[in-house]
Amino acid sequence: MSYLFPTYARWEVQPVKAKGSRLTDQNGDEYLDFTAGIGVTNLGHVPSTVKEEVIDQLNLFWHTSNLFQSKLQEETAKLLVEASGLDLVFFCNSGAEANEAAIKLARKATGRSKIITFLHSFHGRTFAGMAATGQEKVKVGFGPMLETFEYVPFNDIEALKAALDENTAAVMTEIIQGEGGINPATPEFLQSLETLCHENGTLLIIDEIQTGIGRTGKPFAFQHYGLHPDIVSVAKGIASGLPLGAIIGKKELGQAFSPGSHGSTFGGNPVSVRAAKATLEIIFQNDFLNEVERKGAYFQNSLKTKLSDAKVVKSIRGKGLMIGIELTDNAEPFLVQARKEKLLILTAGSHVLRLLPPLTVSDSEIEKAVNILSKVLGS
Numbered sequence: 001m002s003y004l005f006p007t008y009a010r011w012e013v014q015p016v017k018a019k020g021s022r023l024t025d026q027n028g029d030e031y032l033d034f035t036a037g038i039g040v041t042n043l044g045h046v047p048s049t050v051k052e053e054v055i056d057q058l059n060l061f062w063h064t065s066n067l068f069q070s071k072l073q074e075e076t077a078k079l080l081v082e083a084s085g086l087d088l089v090f091f092c093n094s095g096a097e098a099n100e101a102a103i104k105l106a107r108k109a110t111g112r113s114k115i116i117t118f119l120h121s122f123h124g125r126t127f128a129g130m131a132a133t134g135q136e137k138v139k140v141g142f143g144p145m146l147e148t149f150e151y152v153p154f155n156d157i158e159a160l161k162a163a164l165d166e167n168t169a170a171v172m173t174e175i176i177q178g179e180g181g182i183n184p185a186t187p188e189f190l191q192s193l194e195t196l197c198h199e200n201g202t203l204l205i206i207d208e209i210q211t212g213i214g215r216t217g218k219p220f221a222f223q224h225y226g227l228h229p230d231i232v233s234v235a236k237g238i239a240s241g242l243p244l245g246a247i248i249g250k251k252e253l254g255q256a257f258s259p260g261s262h263g264s265t266f267g268g269n270p271v272s273v274r275a276a277k278a279t280l281e282i283i284f285q286n287d288f289l290n291e292v293e294r295k296g297a298y299f300q301n302s303l304k305t306k307l308s309d310a311k312v313v314k315s316i317r318g319k320g321l322m323i324g325i326e327l328t329d330n331a332e333p334f335l336v337q338a339r340k341e342k343l344l345i346l347t348a349g350s351h352v353l354r355l356l357p358p359l360t361v362s363d364s365e366i367e368k369a370v371n372i373l374s375k376v377l378g379s
């Protein structure tokens with residue numbers, strides 16, 4: 001029996017240790033981990049540089065509060081600001097909290113209430129995150145939902161035009177829908193989206209919680225398209241697995257988050273932020289990001305070649321090291337098969353296998369994963 005609420009259909013694997021792309025379970029079996037904690041451990045498990053910084057911080061102090069000055073938060077925020085082209089950072093503890101902050105900030109700064117999001121999006125499990133998510137399955141039994149959210153088909157600019165009105169505070173979108181099935185936004189859609197938002201006095205919020213922090217080969221995925229969002233939310237990969245989230249926003253929004261307007265007891269915890277600083281200093285380097293782009297292209301091309309005859313494969317898509325394999329069948333049995341072959345992967349929606357290796361993955365590990373996937377998918 002379990003003492004835990006059964007919110008997760010847990011696998012039989014129980015990790016006992018992990019390093020880099022490798023994870024060892026309770027039976028001593030070793031797996032190639034292409035889940036990276038759902039796009040979190042972007043430098044691999046227990047990266048040495050981050051570990052040393054965290055241990056050093058543990059020896060100094062663990063927690064004070066956000067009433068104190070923090071050079072560490074300032075230095076880490078500077079890394080996010082310089083990499084994004086935005087101006088101000090608010091630290092919280094998770095992705096859902098980052099989106100909560102983004103939604104609150106957009107409403108207060110514009111004095112409007114409506115938030116437009118897209119079908120098949122995913123924005124988190126809190127009330128605002130759930131309301132923002134364009135998938136009915138996450139809302140079942142939790143109604144009534146928070147007002148006012150409106151959902152528009154992804155990549156449909158006419159539908160977006162029809163939904164935008166003078167009460168629209170923000171449009172919130174992912175660049176590649178992660179949980180929804182590795183669905184990329186088209187470049188034309190993103191350009192029109194930004195223009196329409198500007199014309200309407202509506203803020204553009206980009207949810208980079210899964211696509212950000214180097215995952216697609218740029219610090220943030222919106223940078224592939226030359227966009228200028230007003231607010232960006234990040235979490236997952238930001239601190240190599242320690243809990244941390246953040247929003248990064250334009251300086252004009254600063255006044256809306258004045259003292260007393262928003263906060264978090266644990267947000268920006270020194271141990272997590274120390275891990276974030278060490279992580280970002282590595283990932284935001286051009287050489288590192290170029291390698292992510294190269295390995296991503298190599299991975300996707302190898303999959304396309306090896307799986308070209310696999311009848312169950314419908315399409316292979318993604319950017320950098322965020323790759324989806326859409327199947328004609330339910331994806332879950334193939335995930336289980338891959339696990340038997342000692343490769344850990346994820347699903348995204350019912351029919352897509354999702355591959356999120358650590359950004360430090362080697363070519364030979366990619367090759368190994370491709371071979372396992374080609375065995376499992378029958379080509």
Ligand SMILES: *Cc1c(COP(=O)(O)O)cnc(C)c1O
Pocket residue numbers: 094095096097099122123124125174178179207208209210235236
């Ligand atoms: C994971 C995720 C979230 C939620 O993050 P949590 O840390 O689980 O709250 C929100 N948006 C996107 C795009 C995500 O991938």
